[in-house]
Amino acid sequence: MTLLSNVLFAIALIIGVGFFIKNIKKLRRNIKLGNDIDVSDNKKQRFKNMALIALGQSKMVRRPVSGILHIIVYVGFVIINIEVLEIIIDGIFGSHRIFKFLGTFYGVLIGAFEVLAALVFIAVVVFWLRRNIIKVKRFWKSEMTSWPKNDGNYILYFEMVLMSLFLIMNATDISFQDMQSGNIISQYLTPLFSGLSLTTLHIIERSAWWLHILGILVFLNYLYYSKHLHILLAFPNTYYGSLKPKGQINNLKSVTNEVMLMMDPNADPFAAPAEESDNDVPAKFGASDVQDLTWLQLLNAYTCTECGRCTSECPANQTGKKLSPRKIMMDTRDRLEEVGKNIDANKGVFKDDGKQLLGDYITSEELWACTSCNACVEACPVSIDPLSIIMEMRRYMVMEESSAPAELNNMMTNIENNGAPWPYNQMDRLNWKDQ
Amino acid sequence: MSETLKVPTMAEYIAQGKSPEVLFWVGCAGSFDDRAKKITKAFVKLLNKANIDFAVLGAEESCTGDPAKRAGNEFLFQMQAVTNIEVLNAYDIKKIVTACPHCFNTLKNEYPSLGGSYEVVHHTQFLKNLLDEGRLSIQGGQFKGKRITFHDPCYLGRANNVYEAPRQLIKKLDAELVEMKNCRKKGLCCGAGGAQMFKEPEKGTKDVNVERTEQAIDVKPDIIAAGCPFCNTMMTDGVKAKEKENTVEVLDIAELIAKAEDL
Numbered sequence: 001m002t003l004l005s006n007v008l009f010a011i012a013l014i015i016g017v018g019f020f021i022k023n024i025k026k027l028r029r030n031i032k033l034g035n036d037i038d039v040s041d042n043k044k045q046r047f048k049n050m051a052l053i054a055l056g057q058s059k060m061v062r063r064p065v066s067g068i069l070h071i072i073v074y075v076g077f078v079i080i081n082i083e084v085l086e087i088i089i090d091g092i093f094g095s096h097r098i099f100k101f102l103g104t105f106y107g108v109l110i111g112a113f114e115v116l117a118a119l120v121f122i123a124v125v126v127f128w129l130r131r132n133i134i135k136v137k138r139f140w141k142s143e144m145t146s147w148p149k150n151d152g153n154y155i156l157y158f159e160m161v162l163m164s165l166f167l168i169m170n171a172t173d174i175s176f177q178d179m180q181s182g183n184i185i186s187q188y189l190t191p192l193f194s195g196l197s198l199t200t201l202h203i204i205e206r207s208a209w210w211l212h213i214l215g216i217l218v219f220l221n222y223l224y225y226s227k228h229l230h231i232l233l234a235f236p237n238t239y240y241g242s243l244k245p246k247g248q249i250n251n252l253k254s255v256t257n258e259v260m261l262m263m264d265p266n267a268d269p270f271a272a273p274a275e276e277s278d279n280d281v282p283a284k285f286g287a288s289d290v291q292d293l294t295w296l297q298l299l300n301a302y303t304c305t306e307c308g309r310c311t312s313e314c315p316a317n318q319t320g321k322k323l324s325p326r327k328i329m330m331d332t333r334d335r336l337e338e339v340g341k342n343i344d345a346n347k348g349v350f351k352d353d354g355k356q357l358l359g360d361y362i363t364s365e366e367l368w369a370c371t372s373c374n375a376c377v378e379a380c381p382v383s384i385d386p387l388s389i390i391m392e393m394r395r396y397m398v399m400e401e402s403s404a405p406a407e408l409n410n411m412m413t414n415i416e417n418n419g420a421p422w423p424y425n426q427m428d429r430l431n432w433k434d435q
Numbered sequence: 436m437s438e439t440l441k442v443p444t445m446a447e448y449i450a451q452g453k454s455p456e457v458l459f460w461v462g463c464a465g466s467f468d469d470r471a472k473k474i475t476k477a478f479v480k481l482l483n484k485a486n487i488d489f490a491v492l493g494a495e496e497s498c499t500g501d502p503a504k505r506a507g508n509e510f511l512f513q514m515q516a517v518t519n520i521e522v523l524n525a526y527d528i529k530k531i532v533t534a535c536p537h538c539f540n541t542l543k544n545e546y547p548s549l550g551g552s553y554e555v556v557h558h559t560q561f562l563k564n565l566l567d568e569g570r571l572s573i574q575g576g577q578f579k580g581k582r583i584t585f586h587d588p589c590y591l592g593r594a595n596n597v598y599e600a601p602r603q604l605i606k607k608l609d610a611e612l613v614e615m616k617n618c619r620k621k622g623l624c625c626g627a628g629g630a631q632m633f634k635e636p637e638k639g640t641k642d643v644n645v646e647r648t649e650q651a652i653d654v655k656p657d658i659i660a661a662g663c664p665f666c667n668t669m670m671t672d673g674v675k676a677k678e679k680e681n682t683v684e685v686l687d688i689a690e691l692i693a694k695a696e697d698l
Contacts, residue, residue, distance in 0.1 A: 247594025248544035320640030369637040372629030373589040394507030411633035419497030420463040430493040
């Protein structure tokens, strides 16, 4: 009997972890569909950013209520998972609470887990209330319907159930309760089970134990399909996040080459292109689909947990425009997933599906509403940069499609003709002095 | 009125075999926009008063390319940038001051990788330094005790982390600096950035500049201080839209100081 359960446990563990690894590989593959970007500089600063922003949650607490509740869940989640180590050892070797030999320290440990579990439970209930009863505005924007809305709630239910199972498991474990050490919270749950036979108690305890660990494995595999992926990706994402001033938009290399050639008086305009350029795909300016973005922008998309702080700070969104920086990230991820599935279905090669990020997911109306104010970038607690994607797509619309709004074309024509966005003669630039 | 303004050009400096301490990059708005020209002049008055050895490019200046870049026209931006860099490098420019945060950001952050590296400061930073070095003094004058709120330009604040210089200058006016609901890192955009200045806004429920002006009016200021010619236009329009132009004035920091000095 024990042997059977040990074997079953090992199989569950292998399937759970194996499937997770398979999905992580897919995740990596999808992210690498993006263009390369050099982020090898300044490792020290990058580690510091990761330590402060991801590990230290420094940007979360800018909104104190959700920030502090989030820290509780985060700390609880990380620390309680130490218990999973014991569960795994017990599960494989058929032992019961293998760490019990630690004595008083074991009690302190489990006691801390119990307190955290209770706090996490409360915090998660408050999160649920904020989403569903108080209806905090950012959770009810137009992009937060169907799956994104349900996803948010499923995660909360998962966490409520996992925490409850952990406490029930402790409450119905008679030998643990008899230790009178570490049962800080569960002792108050024990009376709920009074009057039940020892066998029933044991069955409840075993069921809670199994459901707890199976639940964790299911949750682990849920991550890939969910916005909850941020619990892992927040770390690389904050590490690779931009170290430049937020106002700095990258200068396109491909354009620089063209410009330098134009400005070079010695360049031969009739020169034949260099030999090797025959196979070169002509450089595409800007982005119309996910493959035109960098892998960092794609990592950004998978990291987004749809908290909506960006959108709630966006001046365009606040004044009723269609633009929502969160939707930019969600669309990028959805399209990337679609491209990934396409590749899976076509033996590893992407087959044109007649769709792209621009137009089919993100409309030009959204993109043209951006003021490039960086409020979204500043607001993101995990260093996501929606603005860079917006800019990359504007580049495509202007340089590949020439589809800018007419007024912007006028502005650009003016700059070309007379070096100012308005039609004034460059020779008159100093006239103000005598006016 | 213009008789007192001394505005030498780089060409004049070079003809005399001299080089100025700093180049004043006027920018398109500062050169051509009627409202912004007043800011340009106010700043020049302060430079004159502090006896700063400065020059402008005059007709040799051209758009930095910022609105083209933000509109997505990287090609036009780089053409502008490379042309400007050629001029700046030919004059061996080391330090640039500008009253436009968009020029400031572009010159400071986006020109270096195209071959143009200069020390670039915003005029509020420059004035703050003059003050610290004792080269300029600021009296409260007519602004003593007035309620002034500062609207953070996105390209000065969030984009480049300059929040304090303009505020310190306002405090020197013995004015009461009042902060809006959204300020500093959380400052709300005026609605002009990202080339929005040059187009109609997308369909929505409100204009961004009206939303921001409402935030400003909420703190009952006598003056909304700005540090950007485009913010200035947007906030001025917002004040008009709210029919507050008789009670609330929109002024650039340079104008505040120049007026306080009765320049």
